[in-house]
Amino acid sequence: MxxxxxxxxxxxxxxxxxxxxxxxxxxxxxxxxxxxxxxxxxxxxxxxxxxxxxxxxxxxxxxxxxxxxxxxxxxxxxxxxLARLDRLDLDVELGLATVQPGVTFAQLNEALQAADARYYLPSPGSGPHTSVLGNALERGLLAGLGERERHCRDFLVLRRDGELTRLGWEEAADDRVRRALPYPPGPHLQGSLFQTGGYGPVVVELTHVLPVATELTTEPVLLAGAELTEDLLRCWRDLLLGELVTSTILASPARRRAQGITVSYDGLVLNLYIAATSATMLRAKVLDVQRLARQHGQRLAARFGGGYDDLSILGGDRNHPEAVGHLPEGLEWQTAALPFIPSVVAAFARAVRTDPLLADIPWTLRPLDSRALVWLAPIVYRKENSDSVALLRRRVAAVARLRDEFAVPAYRSGAVRSDR
Ligand SMILES: Cc1cc2nc3c(=O)[nH]c(=O)nc-3n(C[C@H](O)[C@H](O)[C@H](O)COP(=O)(O)OP(=O)(O)OC[C@H]3O[C@@H](n4cnc5c(N)ncnc54)[C@H](O)[C@@H]3O)c2cc1C
Incomplete structure (x- = not known):
């Protein structure tokens, strides 16, 4: 009280x-x-x-x-x-957005469109009405962006005792210089601002580097079969190392079912998003993707329906995200961060598939970069149903056992988790 x-x-x-x-x-x-x-x-x-x-x-x-x-x-x-602190400042020449915590992906992208800028920041699966800054500090995974920390710079921070600091920058430093440079000179503490769960220093403002919006895109898929193979994983890693794909996500059939996507193919699918700034470059990338797929014995096909609007798993709607908290169903994300070593990742996926508690959960794999992958599984449960809550607990424990067995951590720890 x-x-x-x-x-x-x-x-x-x-x-x-x-x-x-x-x-x-x-x-x-x-x-x-x-x-x-x-x-x-x-x-x-x-x-x-x-x-x-x-x-x-x-x-x-x-x-x-x-x-x-x-x-x-x-x-x-x-x-x-901090939702009401929503000042946004764009530098369309350098491709930088300086945001307060309340600025949403929708607000940022509308401002970029209004300014006729060539930049765009993709929204998370939970929709465009979430905070750019909150998502970044929580190490969000946005299509094609990889590790978010390197996209964030020039933090204005309020310490827990109420003192403002720019973390290593002199107050007199020019705004544009500070925002353009990834770090202040000398050692800095920027990493300590991420994943505090809101229990650390308060970030009042940060500058986010914006990727260029590319209109020339194509989205083929690799049909990966019933079991995740090392060949598929080697092919995937080569696509990333060769920088041929802008973003990728591997989805289990259970994941498609959870989102109501029905297709006749019932195996794992690696979705590829290939973008380029010219038609010649796009054609060249597609040819290289085809070559690598053949080389690794993989089947390439045209994209089939459905995006990754994660709220649809709950029956929610990305345009009215606030309604989700009141649904009778809740959602518990379970994660594991894996090194991109094909034998390890294939063994992890096999362990999930053969565990009766986990065989049918709707998981995806997303790369952090070409060296690390994140396994994510949104587990739905009924809040008022004790059997459903008990099953959720058993599933959470099963994922924890797998992480122990493979000696890998969860991808990120939330504010109410005790395993921080
Ligand atoms: C169904 C579903 C799908 C999702 N899909 C994705 C996805 O595809 N990709 C992805 O990245 N995320 C995803 N998320 C996670 C989440 O929706 C996003 O990260 C979202 O952008 C964060 O919500 P928010 O902006 O309201 O942040 P908040 O919950 O307000 O904040 C996020 C975290 O940052 C801390 N924080 C916020 N502001 C500050 C501050 N000023 N100073 C210090 N700490 C602060 C908070 O304490 C909290 O721990 C998903 C979530 C759900 C439920």
Missing amino acids: IPTELLDRLANTGAEVTRPTGSTVPGGLFPDWVLQPESLAQLTALVRILHASAVDWRVDARGRNWGYDDSRVREPGLIVR
Whole structure:
């Protein structure tokens, strides 16, 4: 319980004070209150009051990270939500977007279109109404972007004691210089801002490097059969090493079924997204992809239906993501980060396929780069059904056993997880 006198002082900063709403994750606790400042001055005042109190608190951006950590807390306490801090500053010459936590993918891409810029930032599977900054700090996986940390720079950070810092940059440094350079001179602490679950320093602003939007694309698939083979994995790695594909994702048949995609082919599919800035370059890439597929004995086919709108797994809708928290079904993401060693990845996939608890879960594999892959499985459960919750627990334990057996970590740890 937050003492009334403290709550009054927090409300007097001008921040909006509300009760939390729905959630999809099984772990953690609802916060007592959600505080939403609308300016840096209000945020600073809140942080100073909270720092001097004994209350546990974390920040989030739009609180729509459902399934990884959601708007939950580990210990009784508060959430400071930064959705109303939504200033966006574009540098269309350098291809940089400086965003506050409330800026969404939709807002950013609309601004890029309005500015007639050649850049575009793909949205996550949970849709365009999530925070660019929140997704980046949580090491989001966006089509073709790989490791997000190297796309982020020039952080403005509010320490937990309420002091602002630019992490190694002199205040006098020119804005455009700071934003263009990946790091300040000398050692820096940028990595320590990622994956704190909102329990670390508060990132008030960061600059994100934008990829160029390419209109010339083609999306063939490799039909990978019933079992993930080392040949397929070697082919996939060669495609990445040769930089022939912009983005790739390997999907299990259960994953397609979970999204309501029905096709006659019932094997694993490696989706390839090939993009180029000229028709000649696109043709050359496609020829190289065909050559590598043949060389590795793989079957290439035309793309078949369905995208990766992950919310459809829950029966949700990417345009109204807030509705998902109130559904009777919840979603628990399980992950494993794997080295891109074909024998290891093939053995991991075999272990999933032969475990009766996991054989039918809708998993995908996505590359972090050509050296590491992430295995992701969204497990749906019914919140009010004890059998369903018990099955979820057994499945989560089965994935944990596999991670132990292969000595690999989860890809990322959420704010309410104890395994951080
Ligand atoms: C069905 C489904 C599909 C998804 N698909 C994808 C996908 O394809 N790719 C992908 O990358 N993600 C995916 N996600 C995860 C998630 O939706 C995105 O990462 C989303 O962009 C994050 O939500 P948010 O912006 O509301 O962030 P929040 O939940 O608000 O924040 C994300 C994390 O960053 C921390 N944080 C936020 N702001 C700050 C700050 N200012 N300072 C310090 N810490 C902060 C928060 O505490 C939290 O831990 C998916 C989730 C679901 C449920």
